[in-house]
Amino acid sequence: MSATLDTVETILAAGEDNYKYGFVTDIDVDELPPGLNEDTVRFISATKAEPAWLLEWRLKAFRRWQGMTAPDWAKLKIAPIDYQASTYYSAPKAASGPKSLDEIDPELLKTYEKLGIPLGERAALAGIAVDAVFDSVSVATTFKDTLAAQGIIFCSFGDAVREHPELVQKYLGSVVPPGDNFFSALNSAVFSDGSFAYIPPGIRCPMELSTYFRINAAKSGQFERTLLIADKGAYVSYLEGCTAPQRDENQLHAAVVELVAQEDAEIKYSTVQNWYPGDAEGKGGIYNFVTKRGACRGANAKIAWTQVETGSAITWKYPSCILEGENSVGEFYSVAITNHMQQADTGTKMIHIGRNTRSTIISKGISAGRGQNTYRGAVKILPGAENARNYTQCDSLLIGKTCGAHAIPYIDSRNPSARVEHEATASKVSDEQMFYCQQRGLTQEDALSLIVNGFCKEVLKELPMEFAVEAQKLLAVSLEGSVG
Amino acid sequence: MTNLLEIHDLHARIVGGRDILKGINLTIKAGEVHAIMGPNGAGKSTLSSVLAGKPGYEVTLGHVLYQGHELASLGPDERARQGIFLAFQYPVEISGVNNMYFLRAALNAVRKQRGEAELDAAQFLKAVKAKLSLLDISEDLLKRAVNVGFSGGEKKRNEIFQMAMLEPALAILDETDSGLDIDALRAVANGVNRLRDPGRAIVMITHYQRLLDYIEPDFVHVLSDGKIVASGDKTLAMDLEERGYAHLASAA
Numbered sequence A: 001m002s003a004t005l006d007t008v009e010t011i012l013a014a015g016e017d018n019y020k021y022g023f024v025t026d027i028d029v030d031e032l033p034p035g036l037n038e039d040t041v042r043f044i045s046a047t048k049a050e051p052a053w054l055l056e057w058r059l060k061a062f063r064r065w066q067g068m069t070a071p072d073w074a075k076l077k078i079a080p081i082d083y084q085a086s087t088y089y090s091a092p093k094a095a096s097g098p099k100s101l102d103e104i105d106p107e108l109l110k111t112y113e114k115l116g117i118p119l120g121e122r123a124a125l126a127g128i129a130v131d132a133v134f135d136s137v138s139v140a141t142t143f144k145d146t147l148a149a150q151g152i153i154f155c156s157f158g159d160a161v162r163e164h165p166e167l168v169q170k171y172l173g174s175v176v177p178p179g180d181n182f183f184s185a186l187n188s189a190v191f192s193d194g195s196f197a198y199i200p201p202g203i204r205c206p207m208e209l210s211t212y213f214r215i216n217a218a219k220s221g222q223f224e225r226t227l228l229i230a231d232k233g234a235y236v237s238y239l240e241g242c243t244a245p246q247r248d249e250n251q252l253h254a255a256v257v258e259l260v261a262q263e264d265a266e267i268k269y270s271t272v273q274n275w276y277p278g279d280a281e282g283k284g285g286i287y288n289f290v291t292k293r294g295a296c297r298g299a300n301a302k303i304a305w306t307q308v309e310t311g312s313a314i315t316w317k318y319p320s321c322i323l324e325g326e327n328s329v330g331e332f333y334s335v336a337i338t339n340h341m342q343q344a345d346t347g348t349k350m351i352h353i354g355r356n357t358r359s360t361i362i363s364k365g366i367s368a369g370r371g372q373n374t375y376r377g378a379v380k381i382l383p384g385a386e387n388a389r390n391y392t393q394c395d396s397l398l399i400g401k402t403c404g405a406h407a408i409p410y411i412d413s414r415n416p417s418a419r420v421e422h423e424a425t426a427s428k429v430s431d432e433q434m435f436y437c438q439q440r441g442l443t444q445e446d447a448l449s450l451i452v453n454g455f456c457k458e459v460l461k462e463l464p465m466e467f468a469v470e471a472q473k474l475l476a477v478s479l480e481g482s483v484g
Numbered sequence B: 001m002t003n004l005l006e007i008h009d010l011h012a013r014i015v016g017g018r019d020i021l022k023g024i025n026l027t028i029k030a031g032e033v034h035a036i037m038g039p040n041g042a043g044k045s046t047l048s049s050v051l052a053g054k055p056g057y058e059v060t061l062g063h064v065l066y067q068g069h070e071l072a073s074l075g076p077d078e079r080a081r082q083g084i085f086l087a088f089q090y091p092v093e094i095s096g097v098n099n100m101y102f103l104r105a106a107l108n109a110v111r112k113q114r115g116e117a118e119l120d121a122a123q124f125l126k127a128v129k130a131k132l133s134l135l136d137i138s139e140d141l142l143k144r145a146v147n148v149g150f151s152g153g154e155k156k157r158n159e160i161f162q163m164a165m166l167e168p169a170l171a172i173l174d175e176t177d178s179g180l181d182i183d184a185l186r187a188v189a190n191g192v193n194r195l196r197d198p199g200r201a202i203v204m205i206t207h208y209q210r211l212l213d214y215i216e217p218d219f220v221h222v223l224s225d226g227k228i229v230a231s232g233d234k235t236l237a238m239d240l241e242e243r244g245y246a247h248l249a250s251a252a
Ligand SMILES: Nc1ncnc2c1ncn2[C@@H]1O[C@H](COP(=O)(O)OP(=O)(O)O)[C@@H](O)[C@H]1O
Pocket: B014, B017, B020, B038, B039, B040, B041, B042, B043, B044, B045, B046, B047
């Protein structure tokens, strides 16, 4: 990132100066006052000039949500959340109407540049197509034309609703129904934007698609929606990154991601989640309640989730796979770090429906400070899933004596031919390991980073190269202050 | 020639415990090879840990000068970067960390300290190839995770290989010979002999005389109950072989 950028952003000195994404962008916004009722939903839908069916869909979800209560089964201590205190729509002023890169507010471009996200010429150099979501709206989608030449649709969710309503209507909510859980219902009611991608049959997407989520406004929640469809024999690798300014109050993030892989299609979905984690005393930080699910609808389809979760005060997230098609494959690779007062309850659900379906779960939980880290996984084998296979490996690493690691695996097998294997380990970064590294010349920080990266290796190697490098650095930053 | 290491009346213990080292005096010059022998529990590993700055140990009396500076003021990683190398009695496993990657990180840390440019992957590989031929080490070891699944002999060879790459001013080899069969012992000893250098001091800790058949020391010291009870040349080691430690220990 260029250090010469002339920015107007203020770095908030909120006590934690190692969160380098904690700045605020000073920009004019259209914003709803805090509060949530049917009018909020109508306003959002109207602002986006949505078709009637979508407004109805939202309202149905909203009414559903009103009758639901927040889940309490996760191993998380959460202060009661006042859903009326959040702002449900905040958008940079210039972002309304049709936009090209030239029309984007230069402040926004600077923000993304500062975050290391290439939106302009640098995108071309990096060879990654990016959809950037700033608070409630998508502000830029790069490479749209290049991709369109192959029939690939990659745009903001709002554009997709306008330009490809039949696709959206067909798939929206088909993997995560609005009433699936409290947070998916909330998202379905108030989601403001997000990313959409469709890869036509037989097409191998020639570049990584990427969404970059940024929460900027104070008190604003972010409720984005991602819908990704790989048609028969298509392939796509999708990257998702997230940051937010440092603020003293907690901010809500409740996203929904739906993936559909048809016959012989493959989707790789990688996330580096680095929302502001709060300060060392647990003040502020993002509440991250995310529902991510993929459906392998056809034979030989494959969906792989890879996540590196270093941020957020609270992470509640279970990227899952529904393995319907025979021989379909689901994979989940996860690194979750909790330092200071962070809490994570994360894992996956693999639902085996088709014959010969296979799933792999590799989870690496790292706890430091007073962090609490729970792996929660479910493997479900339905009666028709002849010869289904699951392999689960769940490792925890503890740094220091005041943190906690927990593993809660559920296995429910209803087909005797299925084979489910589960391995779990818990270890500590030993003094001997630290001394060995230091005796070879590495500083304490470098030693810890090396050991932790080694621990996460099986997951990190699943990430695309540029992302893996970023993730390694993040792991080191996240653990600052955890030894010595 | 100035002294590389001066140990003056060193008393040390594990934090909160009783003194294990009870007044060690030893002076080492560059280019010398010293053997420190002694029965199990004498304090040999404790001495090497204290010299390397292992956390959990404390010096209760006396002091150590390394290259003319007080060693106590340096953390373990600083000592390493300034040329103190400890070949561990029990090398530590670090899973998921490639041996080459580890070694490059270590070498670059040391090079940086010396004001030398860091090596990129290609330059590092070249340096590795050069040292591999010096020591009888299979390239396969370098591709595996640090010490994970290594046999006892492989671990010890790997330690010496690291030493060859890091080119320390002071190398302390803690029981590098223990647990080795005769072929492995020969290979390790050959490696060490090739690393003898006028600019480098080597301290070999062992409780068997057999290592000294392969690496000829300039000086031999006997450590017993936290003190050096005898010093001499290599004939002292032969003497020990015949008569054991007991008479020396009681003489102290
Ligand atoms: N971690 C430890 N905790 C308590 N005592 C120890 C520890 N390590 C070594 N000792 C004691 O210190 C003394 C010296 O041990 P050590 O230096 O390992 O001897 P050597 O290497 O000569 O066999 C022994 O009495 C041993 O029992």
